[in-house]
Amino acid sequence: MGTYTWAVILGLFYGFLSRLTMLKTDFRQYPTYHHGKVIHLSLGFIAAALGALAVPALLEKNYTAVTFLALAAQQFRDVRNMERETLSRLDQNELVPRGSAYIENIAMIFESRNYIVIFTALLVSLVTISIEKTWGTVWGTLLGFISGGLLLLINQKMLCAYHVEDLADVTVGHVDVHQADIWVDGIYIMNVGLKANQEIIKARAVGIVIHPHDLTAQVTLSNLGQRQAILHDASTILGVYRDTGEPALVPLIKRNLTDGRIGVFLLPEEKDVEKARRVVAKVAILESALRLPMKASARRRAL
Amino acid sequence: MDRQTWVGSILAVITTQKERVQGGAPIFIVDNLDELEKLSFTLEKILDAEVHALNQETYIVVRHG
Numbered sequence: 001m002g003t004y005t006w007a008v009i010l011g012l013f014y015g016f017l018s019r020l021t022m023l024k025t026d027f028r029q030y031p032t033y034h035h036g037k038v039i040h041l042s043l044g045f046i047a048a049a050l051g052a053l054a055v056p057a058l059l060e061k062n063y064t065a066v067t068f069l070a071l072a073a074q075q076f077r078d079v080r081n082m083e084r085e086t087l088s089r090l091d092q093n094e095l096v097p098r099g100s101a102y103i104e105n106i107a108m109i110f111e112s113r114n115y116i117v118i119f120t121a122l123l124v125s126l127v128t129i130s131i132e133k134t135w136g137t138v139w140g141t142l143l144g145f146i147s148g149g150l151l152l153l154i155n156q157k158m159l160c161a162y163h164v165e166d167l168a169d170v171t172v173g174h175v176d177v178h179q180a181d182i183w184v185d186g187i188y189i190m191n192v193g194l195k196a197n198q199e200i201i202k203a204r205a206v207g208i209v210i211h212p213h214d215l216t217a218q219v220t221l222s223n224l225g226q227r228q229a230i231l232h233d234a235s236t237i238l239g240v241y242r243d244t245g246e247p248a249l250v251p252l253i254k255r256n257l258t259d260g261r262i263g264v265f266l267l268p269e270e271k272d273v274e275k276a277r278r279v280v281a282k283v284a285i286l287e288s289a290l291r292l293p294m295k296a297s298a299r300r301r302a303l
Numbered sequence: 304m305d306r307q308t309w310v311g312s313i314l315a316v317i318t319t320q321k322e323r324v325q326g327g328a329p330i331f332i333v334d335n336l337d338e339l340e341k342l343s344f345t346l347e348k349i350l351d352a353e354v355h356a357l358n359q360e361t362y363i364v365v366r367h368g
Contacts, residue, residue: 179356179359180355180356191355191356192353192354192355192356193343193353193354193355193356193362193363194340194343194344194347194354194362195340196340196344197354244351245348245351247347247351247352247353247367248347248353248354
C-alpha cells in the first residue's frame, strides 16, 4: 500500500458514510425514493473523494487541489439552485404547497450536507496522515477509524433541529362554525359562505392551538414560511380533504394578535385530533424562520 | 389600481337584494336563499374561487392570491 492509501480510503469511507447517515427519507419524501437518493449519494461520494484527496494533494505540493475545492463549492451551489427550482415547480402540483421558505431550507440543507461530507473526509484523512507520520501506519489507521466514528456522532448532532414543541405548547382546539365564520378557540380563521362547505367543516375540521412560550417563540412561529411549513407537514401525514375546485376547503393558520396564540385549521382525511396535535408539535423549525429577539442588544439596553 | 397590490379580487356578486349592490363585478340577482346557495356553488366550481358571505342575503366570489 502507498503512503496515503489508508488516509484516502478512510476519508472516502467516513465521508460517504456520513452522507448516508444524514440521508433520511421520512414522511416528507425528500429526497424522493430511489432515483432521488442515488443523486444525493453520488454527490456525497464526489464530495467525500474531494475531501479525502485534498490533504495528500497539498502535502505533495500540488496546490491546484485548492482550486478543485473552490470548483466543487461552485458546483454544489449550482446543484442547490437546481434543487430549489425543481422543488418550486413541483410545489405547484401540491394540494397544500411547501412554500418558498421550506423549499429554501431544503436546498440549503442539501448544500450544507455536501460541505459537511468534505470536511469529514478531510479531517479523517488529515488525522490518519498526521498520526501515521509520527507513530506509524497501524496507529494512524486506528486513530483514523476513531476520529471518523466521532465525526459521525457530531454530524448526527448537527441534524437535530428545533421542533414546534420546543418553542410552544400545542393543544387541541375547538372548531366553531358560527354562520359563515370559522373560529378555532376564539381565533378567527375565515369566512366560508356556502352551507355545504360549512357542513363539511363541522364534520371534518380539526383545530390545533399553538401557545408560544416567549417572545422568541412568538416571533419565530409567526413567520409566514414557518406557518406554511406546519400546514404542509400536517397535510402530508394526515392527508387533506380537498381537491382543485374546492378553494374553500383549505387548511389555514392564523394568529391571534392580542395574546400571540396561533390557530391551525386542518381538514385531515382521518379525523384523529390527538395525532394531529402530535404532528403539529413535531414540525421542524425552519432555519430562516428562527429569530432570537431576546438576544438583541437593543432589547437588552431597553431592559 | 395596480393588480399586484390586491390581496383578492371579487369575481362575482350574488344577492337577493339588487338595490344594495352595484359596481364593476358581475352581479347575479336571485329570488330566494335556495337559489343563492345553488348559484354560488356553481360559480365557485366554475371560477375556482372562494364564496364568502357578507350577510345572509349577499355572497361574493373571491379569487385569493
